[in-house]
Amino acid sequence: MSIYEEPVAAFVGFGEVNSPRELIEKKCREAAQAVERGGVKLVYVDPVSDDPQGNDIVRALKALSAGDFDFIIVCIAGWIPTHAVISVIDRFAYKPMLLWGLAGHYQDGRLITTAAQAGTTALRKVMEDMRYNFAYVYETPGTPLKVQEVVRFAKAARTARMLRSSRIGMMGYRDMNLYTTIFDATSLKRVTGVEIEVFEMLEMVQKLKSLKAEEIDRVVERMKQGWEFEKTPDEELLRTYAQYYLALQEKISERGYQAISLIDVDGMKKLLGLPPAPLFMLIGEELKLCTIPENDSLGAVTQLMVRYLTSQIAPYMEFYEFLEDNRLLLGVPDFVPSEVVDGKVRVIPTGFGGFNEGLLNVSKVKTGKVTLCRLLPKGEEYSMHLVTGEAFPPRTWEEAGWKPPAPQLPSLEVQIDTPLEDFARKVGSQHYILSYGDHRALLCTLCTMLGIQVI
DSSP states (O other), rough: OOTOOOEEEEEEEETTTTHHHHHHHHHHHHHHHHHHHTTOEEEEEEEOOOTTTOOOHHHHHHHHHOOOOEEEEEEEOSSOOEEEEEEEHHGGSSSSSEEEEOOEEEEETTTEOOHHHHHHHHHHHHHTTTTTEEEEEEEOOOOOOHEEEEEHHHHHHHHHHHHHEEEEEEEEGGGOOSSSOOOHHHHHHHHOOEEEEEEOOEEEEEEGGGGGGGHHHHHHHHHHEEOOOOOOOOOHHHHHHHHHHHHHHHHHHHHTEEEEEEEEEIIIIHOOOOOOHHHHIIIIIIIIOEEETTHHHHHHHHHHHHHHOOOSSOEEEEEEEEETTTTEEEOOOOOOGGGGGGSSSEEEEEEEETTTOOOOOOOOOOOOOEEEEEEEEEETTEEEEEEEEEEEEOOOOOOTSSSSSSSOOOOOEEEEOHHHHHHHHHHHEEEEEEEOOOOOHHHHHHHHHHHEEOO
């Protein structure tokens, strides 16, 4: 499934057999058309009544069984006995559901109602007691439909479905023996559906033998054309990066990864003498995958959540300082995806500490309204820490240890909307995932759907 495909919902309307059929049909069709205008594809099922023979229920089940959809919109257009609804939706209890109660309308100063909220109030607790994965949206007469709430639920449902078939490639494991980057495969699979597949760096080294010189030359040329080098890099260094990129590209294609992380400090830098930043840049630019260093497993899962919800590349950022005025200094000591770069991608050859010289991304990062979030383990359960803020260009700063003159790393100052003290009490990792815009409602909807606590 492509991240750019629209979510798909089964739309099933309900209204009691004695309610005016033409009115029930009109209300359902208008609601469905509003949802379609919001960007959700529909498998539309004509409204279901509680007819004594149960013909409507049989018809709806047949139509739903033939469809492919992410979730069900249970659209209550009028009063309906609960059993008629449950008879249709219970067969699809494994799907997320949106219980949507439509409202009456005014005619000549009089409220005309089909008692839809009698239907939803009779259903809500029943659906809760039956442990359906659902949300409840109700309308009020004379006001616009809450289509955005429906669309938000649709995006979350599609994301939840896509996560179930997602696979993250992890070259190596637990870089620098960090605690915040490890994962429990069983609980992660149960809650999110994501599979993290670990492979060895040796496999990439072995793949270098089969690469063709013309393929390597093409990647080198793309780097030269696409990036602005502040100093002329060593040609052999560029070729080495191109080789490892092609090896990783082959692995990604073989296994169908949607995100990837590499063992960084204890792997590529220490054993190969090759800081991996350009590899992440190439993977993000050419393969459009989420990338994060240092075997950050839950960081990669968070990236996929954000990517599927927003279609953004979802870069990682690292905390460097807590500042005055409720600000965080965020930066990265290696790379940012070109999607979030303000201007051209700028690269310099340099080194940090005792590591070999590599290519460092020193691009400026786009500013504006941002959301920062991170999936965190909580025993065998999970929580999501999220905060919004305004991102500004950073002050002049440097990280001690870089080869002089020290570079200005890609960075932002984010003035968060939450008191810094509150944020500091909840922060769960050095890496958080950044997206542009306020995506709290989207993330909260997804987390509720997956049973993840938002903090």
